[in-house]
Amino acid sequence: MSAIAGPAAQPLTETDVARIRAEFPILKERPHGKPLVFLDSAASSQKPIQVIDAMDDYYRRYHANIHRGVYHISELATEAYEEARRKVARFIGAPSASECIYVRNATEALNLVAYSWGRQNVRKGDAIVLTEMEHHSNLVPWQILAQHTGASLRFVRVDDDGLLDLSNLDALLDGAALFAFTAVSNTLGTINDVATLTARARAAGAVSVVDACQAVPRMPVDVQAWGCDFAAFSAHKMLGPTGVGILWGRRELLDAMPPFLSGGGMINVVGLESSTYAGVPARFEAGTPAIAEAVGLGAAVDYLEAIGMARIHEYELRLTEYALSRLAQMPAVTVYGPSLAHRTGVVSMTVGDIHAHDLATILDSEGVCVRAGHHCNQPLMEKLGVAATARASFYLYNTPAEVDALVRAIDKAKSVFKIK
Amino acid sequence: MNDFGAMDELYRDFILDHYRNPRNAGTLTDPDATFEDNNPLCGDKIRMDLRVEDGKVTEVKFAGRGCAISMASASLLTEQIKGMPLTEIAKIGKDEVLANVGISISAARLKCALLGIKVLKQALAMKYEPSPEEEAFPDGRPS
Numbered sequence: 001m002s003a004i005a006g007p008a009a010q011p012l013t014e015t016d017v018a019r020i021r022a023e024f025p026i027l028k029e030r031p032h033g034k035p036l037v038f039l040d041s042a043a044s045s046q047k048p049i050q051v052i053d054a055m056d057d058y059y060r061r062y063h064a065n066i067h068r069g070v071y072h073i074s075e076l077a078t079e080a081y082e083e084a085r086r087k088v089a090r091f092i093g094a095p096s097a098s099e100c101i102y103v104r105n106a107t108e109a110l111n112l113v114a115y116s117w118g119r120q121n122v123r124k125g126d127a128i129v130l131t132e133m134e135h136h137s138n139l140v141p142w143q144i145l146a147q148h149t150g151a152s153l154r155f156v157r158v159d160d161d162g163l164l165d166l167s168n169l170d171a172l173l174d175g176a177a178l179f180a181f182t183a184v185s186n187t188l189g190t191i192n193d194v195a196t197l198t199a200r201a202r203a204a205g206a207v208s209v210v211d212a213c214q215a216v217p218r219m220p221v222d223v224q225a226w227g228c229d230f231a232a233f234s235a236h237k238m239l240g241p242t243g244v245g246i247l248w249g250r251r252e253l254l255d256a257m258p259p260f261l262s263g264g265g266m267i268n269v270v271g272l273e274s275s276t277y278a279g280v281p282a283r284f285e286a287g288t289p290a291i292a293e294a295v296g297l298g299a300a301v302d303y304l305e306a307i308g309m310a311r312i313h314e315y316e317l318r319l320t321e322y323a324l325s326r327l328a329q330m331p332a333v334t335v336y337g338p339s340l341a342h343r344t345g346v347v348s349m350t351v352g353d354i355h356a357h358d359l360a361t362i363l364d365s366e367g368v369c370v371r372a373g374h375h376c377n378q379p380l381m382e383k384l385g386v387a388a389t390a391r392a393s394f395y396l397y398n399t400p401a402e403v404d405a406l407v408r409a410i411d412k413a414k415s416v417f418k419i420k
Numbered sequence: 421m422n423d424f425g426a427m428d429e430l431y432r433d434f435i436l437d438h439y440r441n442p443r444n445a446g447t448l449t450d451p452d453a454t455f456e457d458n459n460p461l462c463g464d465k466i467r468m469d470l471r472v473e474d475g476k477v478t479e480v481k482f483a484g485r486g487c488a489i490s491m492a493s494a495s496l497l498t499e500q501i502k503g504m505p506l507t508e509i510a511k512i513g514k515d516e517v518l519a520n521v522g523i524s525i526s527a528a529r530l531k532c533a534l535l536g537i538k539v540l541k542q543a544l545a546m547k548y549e550p551s552p553e554e555e556a557f558p559d560g561r562p563s
Contacts, residue, residue, distance in 0.1 A: 353440070355487035357464075357532065358431065365427050374463045387463040387485045416427045417436065417488075 084298025
């Protein structure tokens with residue numbers, strides 16, 4: 001348990017953040033002899049010692065396969081795996097832990113919905129509605145589903161401010177089987193009004209799928225308040241390990257869905273010719289799962305809950321506001337995305353005519369880690385008219401001093417490229 | 421190590437010059453050989469058009485977008501191969517391209533520096549018999 005617990009109304013202080021930073025061993029690293037300034041948490045966050053220790057402890061003391069052994073350490077492993085599922089369910093406001101399915105990552109979660117629910121429910125002539133700001137993981141599975149079923153794809157436009165243009169949403173949703181959209185843009189930082197979008201989908205008779213990858217790590221999430229039918233996210237973006245993620249789905253939908261992957265652990269009775277399948281969630285968890293990673297995810301939820309998601313969100317907004325104000329003073333810097341009122345701690349930018357890759361290389365020479373490229377968001381990049389941007393993303397362990405380091409490193413890049 | 425000096429070494433004046441003023445930029449009408457490829461990691465894209473007469477490259481144009489390293493490397497390459505016999509082009513390897521760019525490039529940026537030569541070799545391979553001694557160039561990993 002972290003020592004930084006406090007009520008939601010009490011903003012994180014400099015001292016709190018210093019104590020948080022001390023719990024992340026990697027922040028002591030010095031790439032190229034410079035302090036590590038990690039501004040790529042939207043791609044994957046760093047891990048506190050509590051998460052690393054929880055996984056280490058599992059491997060040292062009670063590793064065994066789950067739901068199989070009758071012996072003591074297998075029971076311990078099973079209990080830890082299921083306890084982590086209950087923590088996740090509580091964390092996202094799921095009515096029942098059994099609706100939280102362990103998957104490898106959000107990509108697998110979205111594929112599960114596309115293959116299992118999609119192929120059973122989407123028909124030729126149906127529409128699948130997406131937005132122009134989707135990560136490839138919430139685009140390509142639906143393209144494949146559309147090609148397979150003969151359904152059509154429709155897209156909610158992104159306007160010049162980086163917000164969804166909802167003016168024709170009802171027309172787009174007319175005849176739609178499904179509406180899949182992100183809660184928070186991984187490229188622009190835009191926060192979408194999930195509850196409104198799901199309500200519109202419901203009114204049109206469409207099932208709603210929320211890519212919650214960027215939302216769950218950085219703001220309070222309640223899937224019931226969202227009113228969605230499915231939500232997908234990865235552990236590694238929320239202080240947890242790689243290799244595990246969650247698909248939350250509404251019970252009645254999950255109950256009616258066929259298996260996605262099949263094999264051991266998801267069956268009821270197996271014959272040579274056919275088998276019957278286990279209930280939810282086991283039906284969707286074929287094979288030995290990522291047990292240590294699930295335990296690590298549980299520890300990450302504990303860590304985030306102890307600090308409080310409202311406080312984390314508020315702190316991230318403060319950092320973002322500071323970063324935007326510093327970058328606004330740099331004439332060579334173009335920042336993409338909406339105003340602070342509609343965004344979170346993801347800041348995509350270009351600097352003069354410096355390609356994002358070159359910018360990231362120069363920032364790296366100062367120990368500053370940013371993502372450069374299309375952010376798995378090629379259609380949106382085309383729309384912005386840039387091949388690539390550099391993206392800085394902030395999290396609870398970042399500081400205003402690190403924003404200053406980013407600004408200094410951008411100044412260095414301008415100097416190397418001889419830009420005023 | 422990787423301080424200001426290293427960055428100035430990577431982005432020398434001639435690299436920035438080729439990036440901002442690419443030589444042989446553009447396209448050819450009815451080229452004898454043409455190919456376009458991209459680096460899916462970063463969205464860099466290069467197209468190369470060639471005019472070939474009597475086994476020699478007589479004209480070359482390239483178009484694309486990308487980082488300073490990929491654009492400068494392609495620009496330098498077009499200067500190098502103009503007038504060059506295909507048999508000589510076949511001998512251009514990875515090391516020579518990197519030497520032309522004048523830098524030892526980290527593994528992460530290798531694909532940037534080699535995109536131009538990869539496109540050139542593929543343009544020629546589609547039209548002309550590739551020579552057995554030719555080196556294979558790395559592919560980008562899509563994300």
